[in-house]
Amino acid sequence: MATKSLAALFIIFAFLFQSACTTVSDAKAGRGTGEVRVYPRAKDLVWDVVLDVLSTTDLKIVSKDKDEGVILAKRGMTGFSFGEKVAIFVEEINDGAATRVELVNKRTVSSNTDAADWSTLLFNRLDKVLM
Numbered sequence: 001m002a003t004k005s006l007a008a009l010f011i012i013f014a015f016l017f018q019s020a021c022t023t024v025s026d027a028k029a030g031r032g033t034g035e036v037r038v039y040p041r042a043k044d045l046v047w048d049v050v051l052d053v054l055s056t057t058d059l060k061i062v063s064k065d066k067d068e069g070v071i072l073a074k075r076g077m078t079g080f081s082f083g084e085k086v087a088i089f090v091e092e093i094n095d096g097a098a099t100r101v102e103l104v105n106k107r108t109v110s111s112n113t114d115a116a117d118w119s120t121l122l123f124n125r126l127d128k129v130l131m
Contacts, residue, residue, distance in 0.1 A: 028087045034104035035119040039130040043092040046099040
């Protein structure tokens with residue numbers, strides 16, 4: 001009896017885990033919902049700094065397109081998190097006098113409250129270099 005209950009619980013958990021998972025595409029689709037900063041710097045410089053800052057984290061770059069201004073990154077499962085997906089949008093504004101950076105941070109499992117807050121961490125590091 002206990003074995004059947006345990007098996008049923010496992011199946012329910014697996015279903016919920018599968019249905020609540022996000023992908024890097026979900027993070028990219030979240031454009032317009034993330035945290036935003038504007039830096040008084042050219043897009044090329046900001047792009048390079050974003051990549052440098054990412055290289056100092058546990059995030060792995062999945063794809064980057066400088067022309068589109070989109071960087072997709074992820075971190076796999078850790079002891080505290082099922083992982084995170086991050087989309088970074090780098091956009092020239094004010095005729096090149098400034099650059100808008102938006103960070104969309106998605107948890108792999110939406111109910112995972114221990115996932116890293118990449119927006120705060122990345123913006124703190126970007127602010128130090130670009131402000």
